[in-house]
Amino acid sequence: MIVYKFGGASVKDAAAFRNIRHILASVALNEEKLIVVSAMGKTTNALELVFKQAYQGQEYRHTFAEIQDYHLQIVRELFPALQHPVYAALHQQFAHLRVLLEQVQPHDFDRQYDQIISVGELLSSLVLHHFLDQQDLPNHWLDCRDVLRTDETWREGRVDWTWTEQQISHRLPALLAEKPIITQGFIGGTAQGATTTLGREGSDFSAAIFAYCLQAQSLTIWKDVPGLLNADPKLFRETVRYEEIAYQEAIEMAYYGASVIHPKTVQPLAKRCIPLYVKSFLHPQEPGTVIWNCQHDRIAPSFILKQNQSLLSFHTKDFGFISEQHLSSIFQALSRHRLKINLMQNSAISFSTCVDTDEPRLEALKADLAEEFQILYNQPLHLFTIKNYDQPSLDKLTHGKEILLEQRSRQTFQFVCRPTQEFPH
Template sequence: MRVFKFGGASVKDADAVRNIYRILSGLPEKEELVIVVSAMGKTTNALEAIYRKAHQKEDFAPALQACRFYHEDIAQLLFPEAGSPVYADIAQQFQELEQTLATLQPDHWDQQYDQVISRGELLSSLILHHFLQSQGISNFWLDCRTCLRTDSTWREGRVDWTFTESQIQATLPAILQKQIIVTQGFIGGTEDGFTTTLGREGSDYSAAIFAFCLNASSLTIWKDVPGLLNADPKLFKEVTRYEEVAYQEAIEMAYYGASVIHPKTIQPLANKCIPLFVKSFLQPELPGTVIHDCQHARIAPSFILKQNQCLLSFTAKDLGFISEQHLSAIFQAVHEGRLKINMMQNSALSFSVCCDYDEDRVQQIKKKLEDQFIIKYNQPLHLFTIKNYDQESIQRLTQDREILMEQRTRLTFQFVCRPSETLAG
């Protein structure tokens, strides 16, 4: 029994959907398989823009229509016949989306965000389900919100593992004996029927949850790269593919922001020693990378870039030393503001944190702490991480950059800098 996860790039258009069919056509008959799919192309970004316009009482109709046309155009290329049930499913999804957008309330930003943004995965999984069915691959469309239970931490739902595992094990094996399953990544459901999301790029995590609960033999994430690389090929001129990587190494890469893997993906797989394959949907015959329980020598340095960062600095108004009491207040505010710290540094008179920039959350923290601290911040900034660094790799990235903060440990070097014309190198 295996789990496949296809990301947005692998379902971005009709040809990409047809390519998934070609990959599945090469599998053995009666393969027990769960397919987890992301939203098509840049749909999540489009839905975010629509949601923001609707929340601000701006005209979102043209953007919503463009999103609908995008999905309908893909469907028309895949289903030339007018009577396909896919068109009714697409229409229903957009009808429900319009109803949600028409009833937004100003004080429930995160909760309503999840109800809107989740439509992307529902649409893509329905289109893939119908296309595979039309090509003779019998499959069951699963609404994952019925079995993947989370709490109501909107936009970062925390999984109820007890309910989720029991529900998946009680319902999916019987289906898998007859046909493969197509379901959604990124989303879940609360006990009272609301939709939640697991955090941006959370479809990898969804696939790992299904793999864990079903005791899968493996999870394969299909990407537009030939495996796990030591750098993003869109940003770095020279990259190296890792043949194999240990779980712990992959967890640290994901934590620091490696774009190929969602940070929460590895742990449930490691707990059951389920190997994770990262393979190219463009060249499925290539071996890719396997992440599993192994030991290897120190691997090539990995270069990780996180953009849209903010450097927040807190100084006590009485110019006293930064004490544990000060740190407690800062951490409490950051926790309540749900701001993720990627790097931090303490000095005698100030405490600085580098975090993903979110204007609303930064302002919330400033408002909460402005009576105690002088607060300054810079953005947008870049955070570079070099895992398994050497002197050459440090020189390669830091040369000619204005560095605002840096740290190093035995294996990791990080620095925050201002953006430059050359993102990486």
């Protein structure tokens, strides 16, 4: 059996849904298929906005109406008959979303966030389920919250692998033997029945979880790019497509922020040697990239940019050296406030780290450590990473930039700089 994952761009409009039907129709009929789908277009961003408006006590009904109208416009194009059951299914989801927004309280941000933002995947998977049924591709719709369990780490749920694998491996094979399964990415459920999310762009991770638990033949992620590229084509003028790449290399690229792959996606696939294909839904006949257990010579340098970064510098208030005890306090506080370290550097009297800018979490961190440290910070900044660098790539990417901190190993070069729109590659 195979697992397919379609991202938001794959379901952004009616033409995109028809394209998915074309891709699925080309797959051999004897292959069992599980299809994971993201929210449609920029729905997750829109849901984040409507939730924040409700959380801050602002008027949110206009944003809610825009989200609803966007979905209904696509559905009307796909389902001209207004009595089609898809309309009732969407009405139920939007009624539920309206109630959730009305009940938002000015506390417990992360838990409420998960309950509201998760609606996007439920909507898109329902539309795809009904559309494929209508197109003579019958399928099961699966609420993934029934089989993918996490703890209550809101906005980045930790998977209960033992329970999840037991449920998926026992319940899904019989369904797959009948017809394909359509389910959601990005979301999971707790033992108490609450909804969690796996972190932004977590639909790739969801697909990897299903592939791992079902011991799939392969996982294919369908993107709007021709495969895994050495740089984001939206930011860099010249890019190179990797034909194949090893699991370890892909894991490192994802860790540093490569946008095509979610950081947690590759590890479960590597454990069971399940190949990951990255292919273009615009040109499905093209080979794309395969990430698998392979050996290759030195590959083209990859250029990775993480934007909206904060550079924090911790100094002891007594002007003493930074000791292991100080580092322990800092690391524990960063973990407590769920701020991932993207780069760090230690000197005799200071410790510096680069993290994603999240103002509420940063403010909580600074308050937590205010008695022990003087904390200086710069933002917003860019963090560049060059994997498999050479001197020409270093020269071109660093030229003309104000570098605040840099670090290199034998294969990786990273630097933090002021934002700039100049990307020479």
